[in-house]
Amino acid sequence: MSRRSFLRWLLVAAASLIGLSAGFAKWFSKHAFVEQETAQAATSIPGTPSPELPSGDISTVQTAALGEPLLSYFVFSDLHISSLDSATSIKLKQALDDLKSFDSKVEAIFMTGDLTDTGTAQDFKVLRTILDSYKLPPYHANMGNHDYYSVWLNKNNAWDKDTFPNGKSDALSREQFNKFFGYKKPYNEVNLNGYTFLLLSQETYIQEKPEVGEGAWYSDEQLKWLTERLAASYDPARPIFVMIHQPLPAIGDDGGTHQLIRAKEFRRILKPYKNVFVLCGHRHMDFQNGTPHYVKETFHYFHNSSVGRPLNRNFQAETKTKSQGYYVQVYADKIVFRGREFSDRSFLQEAEWTIDLQPAKA
Template sequence: MSRRAFIRWMLGLIVMISAATTALVKLLQRSVESQNVVKAKSDPVAALPKQEPPESKATPEDDKSPLFSFMLLSDLHISVYDPNTIKHMKEALEDIKKFESPIDAIVLTGDLTDYGGDDGYAELQKLLSAYKLPPLYANMGNHDYYDIWIDKKGAFNKDTVPNGKTDWQARERFQKFFKMDKTYQTAVIKGFPLIVMSQEAYVQEKPEVGEGAWYSDEQMDWFKEQLAKYNGKPMFVMTHQPLPPIGSDGGSHQLIRAKQFRELLKFYKNVFVFCGHRHQDFQNGTEHYVKETFHYFHNSSVGRVLGRNFQNDATKDKSQGLYVQVFKDHVLVRGREFSNRSWLKEADWNIKLTY
């Protein structure tokens, strides 16, 4: 990375942290207040019904057909207080339903709900259960821990945090919904590994992490084992928060153990890392692909696409994600606009595999 690019990264990161923090708090306050700060009491969330995998097809023999394809959806922010998030998720699912190319899996990379409470998961369950989908995999974002900010009256209340709730309850709710023993997992589909990492604590347990992604020693050891286990194949690693600049560990709004994360990856070829959290419109000129020792992609958002100044007045009708196709000698990563079922020429990458 050049010095100019590094400085640009740093300045953008500073703006992102300050703007995102303010915007998230205002968003929570506005959405809760718009409902007179009263939440309807919801039933405990049931697990997501089992999704049937697509019909098995023979591995293509020609080099022009993909060996494996998946859709990447980030930052859904499903909320009963923001109907636009529900509308956008329906647009994405409708597009997937009618998609012209195979989709072997769907990966949801964090901020699945706006507040992490039962009502958000119930709405997400309703949306996903209405469609016959390929296998679903997910990790937790910072918003999936946000139930601790909501008091017993349903108001966003930072003065009474954790409002009688715990980070553990947020993890349990997520794991129950996706039928997971831990918040992280590896799925192998058609021989290709999806390594899905997930933050394991929030400010109730670790106030110092802020909005950052904290991974335990256990998860980092597991990550090291997964990389070694699937060495020789293209590997796809999912996080929620982005990495800080090279050479530093992250803080709030970033992957915290970044130096160790990068150190583990540098020994392997053909690793693709995807993150969410930034919500940046694929069409606003923001850098969405960075080449390090691995291929690093920043996804946009399904629920709330944002402009460069972290506003969404001009982007409120947009809903975006990534479609990934793995071929014998290359990987295609393409940006998708779900609202009108179109490809985005600004987000179109053809990455040659090296062996």
């Protein structure tokens, strides 16, 4: 079975795995976005504030006047490195070549899920080979749904739903990810130059919990950890960065497949804090296709594009060469986000924001 055929099958299988009706499965196969692994609300985010520039909150980037940043880093999402497809490896190398010759400081790289296409040992071996061939700043990551996909591949590394889980398990996927990065758990805290980064991870997939589909399930333990680390790390004068993979559903809702499932609890935990920045991946939306990439809630919410497969509004890889990510610069009173096109080493005017931080005593 080809990858494309398998993913089309998965549309219906996801419904049947959680006991849904045949009618819903038919609707699901027509409307869900598994083929390109995008969020259900990929082109709009109903129920959220307007992504247009809030008054007094965002201005056009003018980095020349800002001085030296206190911290600068890149955010890569949806690399989709595969032992079966060299195209995504080429794009990651493009991105890392760009960093190697980058004029400005790069102090870290964060990778927000779907590091691999199928989560196999072969995929991670390719990723390791690429990363080890560069002299890089510290890099950190969380898990996406694709990093659990080894359960769908048989001993010949071919897509095979009939032999699911093919001798694999979600536990093995977590173990493999943790071993690759030297983590004890798939969710972690990173501190850089006095700034806190909380990387949350999807903790299970359908081998253990069929009802999650392609959504991100966070356990009570992980959400308690998030609550405790926010309280312990919070300094009203300093921003906190929270990295997730799947996007949030509309405000007031819990998510389903392709979304953060326990979204109401996630938002409740973040609500008391100002200057929190949430960055997600999964949607793959090209920075230049007109879809919202920034939404202002009680926190600042940014959607990334994809290093491996940026998509147009119809979830197609319209331009095969594109490869994108965020360059983030932290200043004492503002954060600058700049969308980067790695294929031609340019910044994208459509993806430039400066967020003024709320003062500590406001």
